[in-house]
Amino acid sequence: MAGKTIVITSGKGGVGKTTSSANIGTALAMHGNKVCLIDADIGLRNLDVVMGLENRIVYDIVDVVENNCRLEQAMIRDKRYDGLYLLPAAQTRDKTSVTPFQMKELIEKLKEDMDYIVVDSPAGIEQGFKNAIAGADRAIIVTTPEISAVRDADRIIGLLEAEGLRDPEVIINRIRADMVERGDMMGIEDMIEILAIELIGIVPEDEGIVVSTNRGEPIALNDNAKAGQAYRNIARRIMGEDLPMMKLEKDSFISRFKKLVGLS
Amino acid sequence: MKSDDKKSKSVAKERLQFVLVQDRVKLTPDEMDAMRDELIEVLSKYIDVDSQKIEMDVRREDDMTALVANFPLKGSK
Ligand SMILES: Nc1ncnc2c1ncn2[C@@H]1O[C@H](COP(=O)(O)OP(=O)(O)OP(=O)(O)O)[C@@H](O)[C@H]1O
Numbered sequence: 304m305a306g307k308t309i310v311i312t313s314g315k316g317g318v319g320k321t322t323s324s325a326n327i328g329t330a331l332a333m334h335g336n337k338v339c340l341i342d343a344d345i346g347l348r349n350l351d352v353v354m355g356l357e358n359r360i361v362y363d364i365v366d367v368v369e370n371n372c373r374l375e376q377a378m379i380r381d382k383r384y385d386g387l388y389l390l391p392a393a394q395t396r397d398k399t400s401v402t403p404f405q406m407k408e409l410i411e412k413l414k415e416d417m418d419y420i421v422v423d424s425p426a427g428i429e430q431g432f433k434n435a436i437a438g439a440d441r442a443i444i445v446t447t448p449e450i451s452a453v454r455d456a457d458r459i460i461g462l463l464e465a466e467g468l469r470d471p472e473v474i475i476n477r478i479r480a481d482m483v484e485r486g487d488m489m490g491i492e493d494m495i496e497i498l499a500i501e502l503i504g505i506v507p508e509d510e511g512i513v514v515s516t517n518r519g520e521p522i523a524l525n526d527n528a529k530a531g532q533a534y535r536n537i538a539r540r541i542m543g544e545d546l547p548m549m550k551l552e553k554d555s556f557i558s559r560f561k562k563l564v565g566l567s
Numbered sequence: 568m569k570s571d572d573k574k575s576k577s578v579a580k581e582r583l584q585f586v587l588v589q590d591r592v593k594l595t596p597d598e599m600d601a602m603r604d605e606l607i608e609v610l611s612k613y614i615d616v617d618s619q620k621i622e623m624d625v626r627r628e629d630d631m632t633a634l635v636a637n638f639p640l641k642g643s644k
Pocket residue numbers: 313315316317318319320321322323344349424425426476477478506507508509510512513516530
C-alpha cells in the first residue's frame with residue numbers, strides 16, 4: 304500500500320486543527336480506510352482526549368524515534384474502528400525531540416500499511432510546524448472567518464509552497480450563517496477569493512462539537528449533527544469524490560423555538 | 568453612529584486585504600507608502616493620475632504572486 308499523508312495546519316492557534324484531524328481521521332476510517340492519526344503537537348498533547356483514547360497511552364512518538372519501543376507498540380487502536388490508529392504526542396518533551404527527518408522516516412514506514420496518515424500540526428510556524436509538514440503529500444489549512452486567522456492562513460500558504468507543498472486546501476471552520484447574513488462575518492467567497500486556494504469544506508459553528516469533545520467521541524460519528532456531516536463530506540472529498548458544498552442554513556424558527564424551550 | 572454605517576464584514580475584508588498586501592510583499596506600511604509615492608511620481612511624468620483613487624493589491628495567482636495596481640487617470644471615467 305502507498306498511503307497518502309495529509310497535514311492539518313493553520314498558523315493561528317485554536318481554530319480547530321485537532322478537532323478537524325480527529326473528525327477527518329474518523330470519517331476516513333468510517334469509509335473503510337486504514338488510517339493513522341499522528342499528534343505532532345509535542346508538549347501539548349490533545350488529539351488523544353478528543354478521540355477519547357487518553358487512558359490507553361503507553362508509548363508516544365518520542366519513544367518511537369528514540370527507539371524505546373517499536374512503532375506498532377505506540378500506535379493506539381481506536382475504540383470504534385479497527386482500521387483507525389493514533390500515534391500520540393509526548394506530553395513531557397518539547398518540539399525539538401523529533402526532527403523533520405525522523406518524522407519523514409516514520410511516515411514512510413506507516414505508509415506501507417495505511418491508506419491515510421493524518422498529521423495534527425501545532426500552532427505556529429516554528430519547529431513543530433516544520434516537523435508536522437515534513438512527510439506530508441497534501442496540506443489542509445484550517446481557518447475561521449476572522450482577520451487574524453485568515454491572515455495567518457495566508458502566511459502558511461506561502462511557507463508550504465516554499466517547502467514544496469503546493470496547492471494546499473482550506474477548511475473554513477466555525478461559520479455562522481446568521482452572522483454572515485447580517486453582514487457581521489466574512490463569507491466563504493470573500494475568504495476564498497482573498498486566499499486564492501481550493502476550498503475542501505466548511506464547518507458550521509456547532510455546540511455539538513463541545514459536547515462530543517467532552518465525551519471523547521468525534522462529532523463525525525453523529526449522524527444528526529451538521530458539523531459531523533461537514534466532516535464526513537470533507538473525508539469523501541479527500542477520497543476524491545466531487546461533492547457540492549453544504550448549504551449554510553440559519554437556525555430555522557422552529558429550531559430556535561425548540562432551543563428556547565429546551566427541546567433540542 | 569458613523570462607524571456602524573458599514574457592515575463589519577466589509578470592514579474586515581478591507582483590513583484583511585490591506586494587511587495581506589504588506590505580508591505578501593514583505594514591506595512595512597512606510598515602505599508601501601514610499602513605493603506608492605514613487606510610483607505616482609514616475610507615472611505623473613507621463614500621464615495625469617488621480618492619486619486619490621489609487622488601489623494596490625497583491626494577488627496570488629496560479630503560479631505567481633502579483634502586485635496589481637490601479638492608477639485611474641484624472642478626469643476619466
Ligand atoms: N465548529 C466548531 N464549533 C464549535 N466549537 C468548535 C468548532 N471547532 C472547534 N471548536 C472548539 O474550539 C476549540 C479549539 O479547537 P481545537 O483544539 O480543535 O483547535 P486547535 O487549532 O487544534 O488548537 P491549538 O492551536 O491549540 O492546537 C475547542 O474547544 C473546540 O471544541
